[in-house]
Amino acid sequence: MKRYYTIGMAGHIDHGKTTLTKALTNIDTDRLQAEKDRSISIEPGYAPLLQTNELEVSIVDVPGHEKFIRQMIAGVAGIDAVILVIAADEGFMPQTNEHLHILHLLGIKKGIVAVTKADLIDEEMKELVEEDIMEHTENTFLEGSSIIFLDSVSKKGIPLLEKEIARLLSQIDHKNAGNGFRMPIDQSFSVKGHGTVVRGTIFDGSVAEGDIVTLLPQNKNLRVKQLQVHHENRKESSAGQRTALNLTGINYEEIERGNVLVKGSFPKTKVLDITLHCVPLFSHVLKQRAPVKIHIGTSEVYGKIVFFDRNELHPGQSKEILCQIRLDEEVIADRNDRFILRRPSPAETIGGGSVINPYGEKYRFGEETVEMLALQNQGSPEERITAELKKNKAVKKEDLLGRISVSTEELEAVYLHSTNFIVLEDWWLLAEEVKFQEAVLLDKLKNYHEKHPMRQGKNIAEINNDSPISEQAAALLTSYFEKNNKIKRRNEEIFLPEHSAGYPKQWKKRMEQAETRLISEGLQPTPFTEVIKEAGIPQEYELELRKFLAKHKMLELDDKHIISAEAVSNAVERLEKNTGEAFTLQEAKQTLSLSRKFLVPLLELLDREGLTKRENEKRIWKKPI
Known part of the structure; x- marks a missing residue:
């Protein structure tokens, strides 16, 4: 599999980064007229170094001037290694130091120190320069790294640098192109005859000609018309490659540095849970909720810092701090994304680190929150999944992947090797939570059956609405309990398997008395309220008893009466026999010898039951009883 890498060229202004890049690639990365006029790099410049x-x-040459720190940070976003450029005649300078701190905070692990203008110093001076470099790089990722003395003009030392670059790259893991595509944009411009073009380094995944990508935070879907890598047309580009995409459906002025291209959905966020490492010294105390500026990907966004274990951060406290950034604007971020944190005024780098959770929430101040963040930061995928499910009960797979940034492969491995989780379609729950929800549901149904013995079951929607988990997850959980024979379902009601709807046993004689009376009264029953009162049945059960009997031996005549199903059946037989295919109200009255008080409700009951249909002054038989 082909591997793709980007190397950053960093260092103080005028130390020869652009000249060294040209010596390595034969390309002048100063593209802007202002850069050529002032002999300084303002925007990051990119060039191909090696293609096999x-x-x-690729090489990215980043600005060295302190005024262009934002451009420098955007330029090194996504790099795999760095060449720190130091001029032999000047040594370590302020921006050399700041660049080194920024690179260290961004998690760069590999690098080389290139000492330019080596022709200007003698061997004794070289030893002093080397000692100074070793002292400044102590306790950084460049400690023990190769130091190459060279002259970019004569190219003396360039072959040795190229050899060292090859050795360095062999030690770096290849970026994963299997993740979803994500590319922070650092440049947007228009090319005559082609339209809008954007450039950036692909952080994750791959993109191909013809793909539909989404521009964030604008949420605008665009088509990739063409793509290039180092001015060469390609069909596809993958993680680690510097890529230019020709996009249709948008003007280049609508796209800004810091926007991100993705495939599919990628939630935006304004709250980042982070782990922060500070530079050794910054000017003065950073207080709780102090304004800060965060550089993440190619974005620069303002916000406030929130601590959970202190109210202020003092210079010199370089220990890892678990805290939060609440942003003024939305950004696109993922777990483990690196960032730089700066103070707006006075402008200085405070520190940097990585994102623990890109979708943070408001937490309470205290040790409990710090412990939770530590678990999210250092815990195994199973531990992080468990913590998330304890907090949110039931979580969809796609949300789980986003919130704690586990991969699909990690999620599947956890599910296969652990019995601690139940997965219902795309919903994840803790097995202990499912067991708890089962106990709650069975207890609810038991109490419901005791209170309403004549009802078959409780409405599913009512049960799910009371659930602490989402309605969709609750419905899946109900089905899960049904499949495991914990409950039974009939239409939209659920009940315990052992439950059978009916009146209490102690009512047996009273019910027999009521039923006997109703059957004997035939088509002219006494109001039901009076029937149960005389039978000694509690009045509060009237409605339930009516509904129960209406499903068994009786039918509801109107809101005051229930009637024997047998009596109705007999009445229908008589009507069919005496009236033929249709009959009038008067004909029914003559046949059944009923007053309008009972006749009209009876005929309306036949309509409701689908036996007859009223047309003008007649009723037509629809089907036999």
Whole structure:
């Protein structure tokens, strides 16, 4: 599989980064007229270093001037290694130091120190320069790294640097192109005859010609018309590659540095849970909720810092701090994304670190929150999934992947090797939570049956509405309990398997008395309220008893009476026999010898039961009883 890498060229202004890049690639990365006029880099410049069948390497030359720190940070976003450029005649300078701190805070692990203008110093001076570099890089990722003395003009030392770059890249893991596509944008412009073009380094996944991508935070779907890598047309580009995409459906002025291209959905966020490492010294105390500026991907966004274990951060406290950034604007971020944190005024770097959870919430101040963040930061995928499910009960797979940033492969591995989780379609729950919800549901049904013995079951919607989990997850959980024979379902009601709707046993004689009376009264029953009162049945059960009997031996005549189903059946037989295919109200009255008080409700009952249909002054038989 072909591997793709990007190397950053960093260091103080005028130390020869652009000249060294040209010596390595034969490309001048200063593109802007202002850059050529002032002999400084303002925007990051990009050039291909190496292309083989197995390897493709790009170089990004970042601005060295302190005024262009934002451009520098945007330029090094997504790099795999760095060449720190130091001029032999000047040594470590302020921006050399700041660049080194920024690179260290961004989690860069590999690098080389290139000492330019080496022709200007003698061997004794070289030893002093080397000692100074070793002292400044102590306790950083460049400690023990190769130091190459060279001259970019004569190219003396360039072959040795190229050899060292190749050795360095062999030690770096290849980026995963299997994740979803994500590319922070650092440049947007228009090309005559083609339209809008954007450039960036692909952080994750891959993109191909013809793909539909989404521009965030604008939520605008765009088509990739063409793509290039180092001015060469390609059909596809993958993680680690510097890529230019020709997009249709948008003007280049609508796209800004910091926007992100993705495939599919990628939630935006304004709250980041982070782990923060500070630079050794910054100017003064950083207080709780102090304004800060965060550089993440190619974005620069203002916000406030929130601590959970202190109210202020003092210079020199370089220990890892678990805290939160609440942003003024939405950003696109993922777990483990690196960032730089700066103070707006006075402008200085405070520190940097990585994102623990890109979708943070408001938490309470205290040790409990710090412990929770520590678990999210260092815990195994199973531990992080467990913590998330304890907090949110039931979580969809796609949300779980986003909130704690586990991969699909990690999620599947956890499910296969652990019995601690229940997965219902795309919903994840803790097995202990499912067991608890089962106990709650069975207890609810038991109490319901005791209170309403004549009802078959409780309405599913009512049960699910009371659930602490989402309605969709609750419905799946109900089906899960049904499949495991914990409950039974009939239409929209659920009940315990052992439950059978009926009146209490102690009512047996009273019910027999009521039923006997209603049957004997035939088509002219006494109001039901009076029937149960005389039978000694509690009045509060009237409605339930009516509904129960209406499903068994009786039918509801109107809101005051229930009538024997047998009496109705007999009446229908008589009507059919005496009236033929249709009959009038008067004909029914003559046949059944009933007053309008009972006759009209009876005929309306036949309509409701689907036996007859009223047409003008007649009723037509629809089907036999």
